[in-house]
Amino acid sequence: MNRSYQIALRYAAALAVLAAAGFLLPQWAVFLLNLALSKGLVVLGLLVLWRTGLISFGQALYFCIGGYVVGMAGLYLDLHDAFVLLAFGTALSLAVAVLVGFLVARYRQIFFAMLSLAFSMILYGVLVKTEALGSTDGFNVGRPTFLGYAPEGEALAIVSYLFTLAASAAGAFTVWLYLRSTLGHLTTAIRDNEVRVEYLGVSVRGAIHAKVVLAGALAGAGGVLSALAVGHVDPEMAYWTTSGEFVFVTILAGTGNVVAPFLGSALFELLRTYAFQYTPYTWQMVLGGTLLLLILFLPDGIWSLLSRRKAAPSTRREA
Amino acid sequence: MAAMLEARQLTKSFGSVIAADQIDVAVAEHEVVGIIGANGAGKTTFVNMVTGYVKPSAGQIFYEGKEITALAPREVTRIGICRSFQVPQVFMSATVFDNLLISLGVAERDLVRFWRPMRRPHLEAEAERLMRRFQIDAYADQAAMLLPQGVRKMLDIAMAVVHRPRLLLLDEPTSGVSVEEKFGVMDTIMAALREQRVTVLFVEHDMEIVTRYAQRVLAFYEGAIVADGPPEQVMADEQVRRYVTGEALPAAAAGPSGGAQAKPEIGDA
Numbered sequence: 171m172n173r174s175y176q177i178a179l180r181y182a183a184a185l186a187v188l189a190a191a192g193f194l195l196p197q198w199a200v201f202l203l204n205l206a207l208s209k210g211l212v213v214l215g216l217l218v219l220w221r222t223g224l225i226s227f228g229q230a231l232y233f234c235i236g237g238y239v240v241g242m243a244g245l246y247l248d249l250h251d252a253f254v255l256l257a258f259g260t261a262l263s264l265a266v267a268v269l270v271g272f273l274v275a276r277y278r279q280i281f282f283a284m285l286s287l288a289f290s291m292i293l294y295g296v297l298v299k300t301e302a303l304g305s306t307d308g309f310n311v312g313r314p315t316f317l318g319y320a321p322e323g324e325a326l327a328i329v330s331y332l333f334t335l336a337a338s339a340a341g342a343f344t345v346w347l348y349l350r351s352t353l354g355h356l357t358t359a360i361r362d363n364e365v366r367v368e369y370l371g372v373s374v375r376g377a378i379h380a381k382v383v384l385a386g387a388l389a390g391a392g393g394v395l396s397a398l399a400v401g402h403v404d405p406e407m408a409y410w411t412t413s414g415e416f417v418f419v420t421i422l423a424g425t426g427n428v429v430a431p432f433l434g435s436a437l438f439e440l441l442r443t444y445a446f447q448y449t450p451y452t453w454q455m456v457l458g459g460t461l462l463l464l465i466l467f468l469p470d471g472i473w474s475l476l477s478r479r480k481a482a483p484s485t486r487r488e489a
Numbered sequence: 490m491a492a493m494l495e496a497r498q499l500t501k502s503f504g505s506v507i508a509a510d511q512i513d514v515a516v517a518e519h520e521v522v523g524i525i526g527a528n529g530a531g532k533t534t535f536v537n538m539v540t541g542y543v544k545p546s547a548g549q550i551f552y553e554g555k556e557i558t559a560l561a562p563r564e565v566t567r568i569g570i571c572r573s574f575q576v577p578q579v580f581m582s583a584t585v586f587d588n589l590l591i592s593l594g595v596a597e598r599d600l601v602r603f604w605r606p607m608r609r610p611h612l613e614a615e616a617e618r619l620m621r622r623f624q625i626d627a628y629a630d631q632a633a634m635l636l637p638q639g640v641r642k643m644l645d646i647a648m649a650v651v652h653r654p655r656l657l658l659l660d661e662p663t664s665g666v667s668v669e670e671k672f673g674v675m676d677t678i679m680a681a682l683r684e685q686r687v688t689v690l691f692v693e694h695d696m697e698i699v700t701r702y703a704q705r706v707l708a709f710y711e712g713a714i715v716a717d718g719p720p721e722q723v724m725a726d727e728q729v730r731r732y733v734t735g736e737a738l739p740a741a742a743a744g745p746s747g748g749a750q751a752k753p754e755i756g757d758a
Contacts, residue, residue, distance in 0.1 A: 362580040369649070
């Protein structure tokens with residue numbers, strides 16, 4: 171059995187276990203996993219940017235757009251189908267990312283980070299001040315349907331989770347395909363040497379723009395799924411702390427593999443839940459301390475633990 | 490013969506410093522041209538202008554009869570002009586093999602193929618061939634950041650030729666290469682380029698290299714070309730001996746100020 175086939179089989183088995191977990195785990199754990207997978211999609215987009223040497227502190231912009239598409243489409247258009255909402259939210263986030271990309275793709279380092287942050291804070295300000303957009307309270311999200319199927323209660327939690335799992339797997343697979351392509355390999359190439367990339371005949375700005383759009387679309391999809399899981403959207407989704415949370419998870423997870431964002435996201439949700447339960451007044455300190463320890467001892471994130479364990483001498487023929 | 494590359498009144502100033510001063514030059518297809526001059530003479534500025542890295546303050550550049558003065562580096566590459574750098578511009582965290590694979594993948598210039606896996610048999614075979622051609626196959630799996638300078642130079646040039654350029658500009662291909670290795674390095678480079686029938690302009694400080702490999706030499710001094718012709722003719726030129734190679738001239742020939750104006754030996758720079 172060749173190596174690629176073994177890896178594919180391993181991931182298929184992991185997906186099956188995760189799907190089964192939806193039926194076996196208590197409802198609170200399924201909800202936690204659902205949320206972790208939704209936010210993992212946002213972090214997956216950050217992974218693409220991170221590998222290019224760019225840190226975005228504004229992914230909450232697209233996350234919030236995705237979420238508000240769910241809230242507003244239900245309220246004003248009576249749209250509740252999860253598939254339609256996911257397509258709509260992703261497409262709108264992608265369109266906004268195309269526009270934002272024209273500006274941010276010109277910048278690097280702190281300027282890129284701060285500009286992306288600025289856009290999300292503008293959206294936050296607009297949402298907070300606009301009554302028609304729910305102001306500070308936001309919207310409750312109606313019960314979603316799935317191609318006409320309208321589950322309730324525990325069944326809804328399971329179906330919603332499975333829907334998120336399928337969407338996350340599709341997102342991870344897309345990014346995996348992207349990263350192994352020539353276009354994907356330009357991520358680290360741009361980080362290493364923009365001059366050479368230009369002299370290979372590629373527009374660095376165009377390539378970065380494409381990555382901003384991909385990351386934006388993934389964050390929008392994450393926002394849709396998160397809104398469907400939580401059942402509520404509010405301006406906090408666009409606030410800078412939400413973006414900071416995604417950056418935190420990227421550091422926690424590492425950028426070595428497309429699975430890492432989901433693993434990191436799940437760990438983060440668990441860490442926050444337990445920190446809040448056992449140290450309700452100082453839970454932020456627990457998160458801060460964790461971040462500090464990670465940077466000191468695992469600068470490449472938790473995925474580096476796994477990749478170190480299975481590290482083998484590399485050859486040029488390895489995929 | 491019609492000029493492949495032509496510069497007309499090409500000028501570049503950085504504030505009050507004139508780095509290129511109304512350069513007029515034409516290069517024919519398949520020529521191998523050496524560019525010499527002391528540090529700050531305008532050699533690299535000329536290469537940078539031709540390849541779109543800096544925009545001229547005045548003047549025009551033509552390639553195969555079409556004006557390319559305003560083109561960006563990527564556009565210059567796409568029309569068949571490629572370059573290597575004084576400081577090699579490679580992807581430091583990638584291996585030699587992956588540096589070439591990325592370059593080859595990009596050189597396909599096909600949006601659909603861009604989405605296909607980078608590791609494809611025909612690209613891998615071409616990368617292997619290039620590594621052998623430039624004699625860097627022993628370093629295939631080494632990250633570029635760990636390479637000796639000479640190997641990194643070779644990689645830089647190999648990455649420049651993946652586009653099968655028609656005009657290649659090499660900025661100091663043997664700088665940082667040991668004296669013992671420099672002819673071997675140049676032999677390898679020129680053999681690989683002859684195979685592709687590339688027109689070559691190379692900037693070089695080493696007069697032995699220039700004399701041996703160039704068919705024609707352009708000598709720069711203070712942003713202008715002071716001599717242009719076959720190597721032996723240019724090397725014998727009085728201005729070149731005084732300002733470029735820094736050879737002491739007999740007092741009578743050197744004029745009233747004698748050899749005092751002679752610049753330092755450029756190989757020391």
